[in-house]
Amino acid sequence: MLNLQRLEMFVAVVAAGSFTAAAQTLGLTKAVVSFNIKQLEAELGVSLLTRTTRRIAMTDAGERFYQRCLQLLQDAESVLDDVRRDHAGFSGLLRITTTPEYGARVVVSALAAFTALHPQLRIQHVSSSSHDDLISGRFDVAIRLGQLADSSHHAALIDHFAIFPVASAAYLQPYGGQMADLKQLEQARWIAHSRLATPLTWQVVTPAGETVLFNANSPMLTADSAASLLAFALSGAGVALLPAWLVQEDIAAGRLTLLLPDHRFPQQGIYALYPNTRHVPEKVRAFIDFLQSRVSG
Numbered sequence: 001m002l003n004l005q006r007l008e009m010f011v012a013v014v015a016a017g018s019f020t021a022a023a024q025t026l027g028l029t030k031a032v033v034s035f036n037i038k039q040l041e042a043e044l045g046v047s048l049l050t051r052t053t054r055r056i057a058m059t060d061a062g063e064r065f066y067q068r069c070l071q072l073l074q075d076a077e078s079v080l081d082d083v084r085r086d087h088a089g090f091s092g093l094l095r096i097t098t099t100p101e102y103g104a105r106v107v108v109s110a111l112a113a114f115t116a117l118h119p120q121l122r123i124q125h126v127s128s129s130s131h132d133d134l135i136s137g138r139f140d141v142a143i144r145l146g147q148l149a150d151s152s153h154h155a156a157l158i159d160h161f162a163i164f165p166v167a168s169a170a171y172l173q174p175y176g177g178q179m180a181d182l183k184q185l186e187q188a189r190w191i192a193h194s195r196l197a198t199p200l201t202w203q204v205v206t207p208a209g210e211t212v213l214f215n216a217n218s219p220m221l222t223a224d225s226a227a228s229l230l231a232f233a234l235s236g237a238g239v240a241l242l243p244a245w246l247v248q249e250d251i252a253a254g255r256l257t258l259l260l261p262d263h264r265f266p267q268q269g270i271y272a273l274y275p276n277t278r279h280v281p282e283k284v285r286a287f288i289d290f291l292q293s294r295v296s297g
Contacts (some may be wrong), residue, residue: 003074004076006036006040006074007073009028009037011038012070014058016063018055018056019037037049046059046061046062046068047061048217049062056218065142075277077093077281078280091121091285092122094122094140095140097139097142097143098127098128098143099129100110100129100141101145101246102223103125103143103226106295111296118286120257128225130195140283143271143291145161146196147268152173155272157269157271158203158292159270160268161268161270162244162267163242164247164251164259164267164270165239165240166242166250166258167240167256168236169254171238172257182214185216185239185260186216187217188239189238190219190220190238191220191229191240192221192229193225194222199241204263205284207262220238226242229242230242233251234255241265
């Protein structure tokens with residue numbers, strides 16, 4: 001029978017990149033970690049890691065075993081959490097990743113309210129503009145915005161939001177303070193999100209209700225976060241297409257202008273992704289339900 005503690009040590013070594021760093025993370029000695037990994041390899045009859053004086057790397061067998069370990073440890077933690085919950089409410093760790101902007105504006109306050117309801121539950125929020133993998137990152141939930149790509153994970157729709165083309169008054173001065181039509185907007189100086197494959201190609205609904213293809217010039221500026229795009233737009237660098245929830249205050253205050261307000265760019269979704277495991281923890285279901293009700297309310 002496999003020892004779960006040894007599996008945790010193996011995962012920690014891979015994540016940390018060395019026996020020494022893993023031992024520090026686990027609060028153990030390097031010798032104990034090394035011994036247990038050797039015992040694990042002996043039990044399995046395969047080498048999981050290749051060791052050099054500078055670094056360690058997984059073998060092919062180790063790579064496959066690592067993914068199964070992550071799944072197994074997550075399932076085990078979920079079962080333990082649910083058993084504990086029956087006696088003392090939610091406990092353990094809820095690990096969530098979001099974009100920095102939506103996390104700071106919406107999710108963090110929801111997490112604060114959720115943890116007030118479940119004081120035994122530890123919360124770990126990770127902000128990242130990159131789409132970190134749920135399994136290797138050991139996340140319980142990832143909040144994703146935009147169009148949801150095909151995924152092996154479960155997804156729950158939280159809400160929708162509009163996206164607005166915006167620019168500052170300084171940038172719009174040569175245009176008389178507003179764009180005349182879609183063609184002029186296409187030819188503007190664009191600022192785009194570098195993570196999107198086609199950031200400036202959209203289906204746009206005109207005031208007449210007609211759907212047309214919007215295909216703007218190649219961006220002159222790119223950035224990997226909505227916050228950076230917003231900062232570029234506020235500084236007069238060009239036009240950016242940004243979430244309504246991010247720019248509404250700046251539009252209301254006159255710092256940004258909504259361009260062609262009678263045109264509609266496609267609504268985007270807010271999704272909660274969670275691993276497609278046999279046992280979905282109740283704390284995950286409960287937080288997703290809580291966030292849905294809080295956002296829709």
